[in-house]
Amino acid sequence: MIGSQPVSPRPIGGRHRLRRMIYRPEFGALLAALVVYGFFAWGTRGNGFVTLNGTASWMNSTAELGILAVPVALLLIGGEFDLSIGAMVGMTSIILAAGTTHYELPIGISILIAVLVGAAVGLINGFTTVKTGLPSFIVTLGMMMAILGTSLGLARTLVGSPIVSLNTEGFFESLFASRWRQFNVSILWWFAVAALATWVLARTRTGNWILATGGDTQAAREAGVPTDRVKIGLFVAVSLGAVLVGVIQALEFNSGDVSRGTAFIFNTIIASVIGGVLLRGGYGSAVGAVLGATTFGVVSVGIFYTGWETDWAQLFLGVLLFAAVLANSFFRKLALSR
Amino acid sequence: MTEHQASEHVHEVLPPILELQSITKRFDNVLALHDVSMQINPGEVHCLLGDNGAGKSTLIKIFSGVHQQTSGNMCLEGASISFANPREARDRGIATVHQGTGVLPLMSVARNFFVGSEPTRGKGVLRRMDMAEARRVSLEQIQALGIRRVEDADQLVGTLSGGERQALAISRALYFGARVLILDEPTAALGVREAQTVLKLIRRVRHRGVAVVLVTHNAYHALAVGDRFTILIHGEAADSFVQGERTREEVLNLMAGGEELEDLQLELEEIDAEFTPSA
Numbered sequence: 084m085i086g087s088q089p090v091s092p093r094p095i096g097g098r099h100r101l102r103r104m105i106y107r108p109e110f111g112a113l114l115a116a117l118v119v120y121g122f123f124a125w126g127t128r129g130n131g132f133v134t135l136n137g138t139a140s141w142m143n144s145t146a147e148l149g150i151l152a153v154p155v156a157l158l159l160i161g162g163e164f165d166l167s168i169g170a171m172v173g174m175t176s177i178i179l180a181a182g183t184t185h186y187e188l189p190i191g192i193s194i195l196i197a198v199l200v201g202a203a204v205g206l207i208n209g210f211t212t213v214k215t216g217l218p219s220f221i222v223t224l225g226m227m228m229a230i231l232g233t234s235l236g237l238a239r240t241l242v243g244s245p246i247v248s249l250n251t252e253g254f255f256e257s258l259f260a261s262r263w264r265q266f267n268v269s270i271l272w273w274f275a276v277a278a279l280a281t282w283v284l285a286r287t288r289t290g291n292w293i294l295a296t297g298g299d300t301q302a303a304r305e306a307g308v309p310t311d312r313v314k315i316g317l318f319v320a321v322s323l324g325a326v327l328v329g330v331i332q333a334l335e336f337n338s339g340d341v342s343r344g345t346a347f348i349f350n351t352i353i354a355s356v357i358g359g360v361l362l363r364g365g366y367g368s369a370v371g372a373v374l375g376a377t378t379f380g381v382v383s384v385g386i387f388y389t390g391w392e393t394d395w396a397q398l399f400l401g402v403l404l405f406a407a408v409l410a411n412s413f414f415r416k417l418a419l420s421r
Numbered sequence: 422m423t424e425h426q427a428s429e430h431v432h433e434v435l436p437p438i439l440e441l442q443s444i445t446k447r448f449d450n451v452l453a454l455h456d457v458s459m460q461i462n463p464g465e466v467h468c469l470l471g472d473n474g475a476g477k478s479t480l481i482k483i484f485s486g487v488h489q490q491t492s493g494n495m496c497l498e499g500a501s502i503s504f505a506n507p508r509e510a511r512d513r514g515i516a517t518v519h520q521g522t523g524v525l526p527l528m529s530v531a532r533n534f535f536v537g538s539e540p541t542r543g544k545g546v547l548r549r550m551d552m553a554e555a556r557r558v559s560l561e562q563i564q565a566l567g568i569r570r571v572e573d574a575d576q577l578v579g580t581l582s583g584g585e586r587q588a589l590a591i592s593r594a595l596y597f598g599a600r601v602l603i604l605d606e607p608t609a610a611l612g613v614r615e616a617q618t619v620l621k622l623i624r625r626v627r628h629r630g631v632a633v634v635l636v637t638h639n640a641y642h643a644l645a646v647g648d649r650f651t652i653l654i655h656g657e658a659a660d661s662f663v664q665g666e667r668t669r670e671e672v673l674n675l676m677a678g679g680e681e682l683e684d685l686q687l688e689l690e691e692i693d694a695e696f697t698p699s700a
């Protein structure tokens with residue numbers, strides 16, 4: 084290289100390491116998760132929240148949110164929204180239920196069909212957003228309506244009701260819906276998805292492209308990042324995440340339900356934002372989404388153990404979201420001002 | 422000064438790397454450039470001066486493949502050439518750093534440096550970004566431009582000053598093979614100290630034998646680092662000269678379109694007169 088002088092990297096001491104941790108996007112989320120868990124563990128002591136069963140209960144509820152929150156976080160970091168995931172969760176469960184009961188297809192084939200439909204939905208979302216330049220908020224809102232309408236129509240014509248039951252056993256049942264004590268296998272899926280997303284975002288060049296695309300699409304494109312491909316890929320990943328959750332829920336509840344996934348639309352975004360993902364893109368981490376989902380799960384399940392009216396959970400989550408956003412923006416400013 | 426003259430002597434023998442011959446550019450009804458000729462030499466800073474709307478941006482956009490000329494000829498190392506898009510220009514070693522510098526404030530120095538051209542290691546599914554290499558090279562390249570305060574490659578670029586961001590953008594362009602570096606108003610948004618940092622950067626780049634095209638409104642900055650100057654007025658090359666041939670006053674007057682500075686003085690006096698209480 085030209086004019087290269089030896090560069091001595093800064094020595095990394097203990098204090099330096101601590102500072103670096105504070106500057107990470109998920110630091111606020113780590114604090115939030117610890118504080119909230121401590122709050123409920125202490126506030127409900129004696130009620131079984133910290134027992135094995137209590138832990139299984141919040142982890143199960145967190146896992147399904149987390150499986151979807153992780154790809155949603157990547158999509159947000161890439162600068163886009165997807166409101167159609169909830170409908171995709173519902174449609175997946177309908178495809179599985181109708182496929183196995185009405186058409187008597189093997190469950191494996193039904194799952195394959197759901198995966199193909201999910202990939203197609205992601206591709207359409209991605210292509211439409213990228214090619215028209217419309218906000219993905221609008222594009223995926225339209226997609227959400229389209230999917231809801233289709234699954235409702237399918238369920239009604241085929242079975243005559245928006246809820247379709249299904250029954251499976253064997254390999255796929257244990258793959259997606261088995262348990263160890265009270266712990267669902269979905270927890271393992273959640274960890275696997277989180278590990279994969281962390282690897283991609285933090286370690287691969289695709290991860291660098293996602294951060295750059297969300298940070299400044301124009302600048303990223305000028306630097307040679309295939310921003311369209313990045314965004315389309317993220318839409319497909321999110322949609323496949325929705326299919327995975329749909330499959331898990333269908334096999335767990337032994338039914339398909341058109342409107343089952345609705346809560347995921349905003350809860351995944353809330354989990355991501357609590358987790359330190361910047362809503363306008365370009366900043367955040369997969370670990371943050373994991374911590375955000377954990378916080379969310381601990382609150383929504385922990386509230387049962389307090390013995391309070393569960394209606395308060397919403398208020399609690401609202402305040403928490405607000406506090407987390409303030410904390411995250413504080414830590415981000417700190418990272419930008421050293 | 423002796424160093425300057427010595428290097429100038431060397432430049433005389435090098436052929437121009439880029440040459441414009443009678444370039445005209447028309448947008449519908451607007452004649453943005455008319456019959457402009459200029460030469461860009463390696464190891465020289467060529468300043469492009471002119472008022473708003475004079476055609477500076479249009480000219481560098483022809484260099485960098487954003488626009489194509491309506492008529493006239495462009496030569497790269499003596500061979501006639503035309504770039505269909507910015508990518509082609511970049512592949513031939515012509516890099517542009519815009520005022521926004523195209524850096525990403527919420528990403529680290531190392532990640533920014535390699536955006537779009539990440540070094541990787543490992544194969545197949547284990548193929549990953551070589552972060553150690555990215556950290557090492559980015560610091561080395563930025564520090565080689567004299568910016569020693571950047572010493573942590575994991576630092577977010579949002580924490581860098583304006584001059585340091587320019588250094589990042591410029592060192593990145595050079596590392597990826599730029600032979601012609603086009604800087605569009607690099608000092609415009611900067612304070613005095615930061616502007617000086619950028620001028621020093623430009624001088625270092627020049628000593629590496631890179632051809633620099635510096636677009637600026639600021640005659641002081643131009644005269645401080647420029648070797649050769651072209652002044653555009655209403656799309657025409659009104660004057661072109663080398664370092665030392667024009668005084669600061671002459672340059673300022675030329676940029677303002679000749680007599681206008683003196684006119685301004687008269688008009689200001691008229692305004693003062695309006696506000697003087699008359700008996």
Ligand SMILES: Nc1ncnc2c1ncn2[C@@H]1O[C@H](COP(=O)(O)OP(=O)(O)OP(=O)(O)O)[C@@H](O)[C@H]1O
Pocket residue numbers: 448449451452453471472473474475476477478479480
């Ligand atoms: N894409 C375009 N379409 C039509 N007219 C254009 C276009 N680009 C530039 N022009 C016109 O060409 C002329 C020269 O513009 P240009 O941007 O090159 O000026 P400039 O010297 O860069 O000015 P400034 O100092 O304000 O950046 C102006 O009259 C401008 O309106």
Ligand SMILES: [Mg+2]
Pocket residue numbers: 477478479
């Ligand atoms: Mg301009």
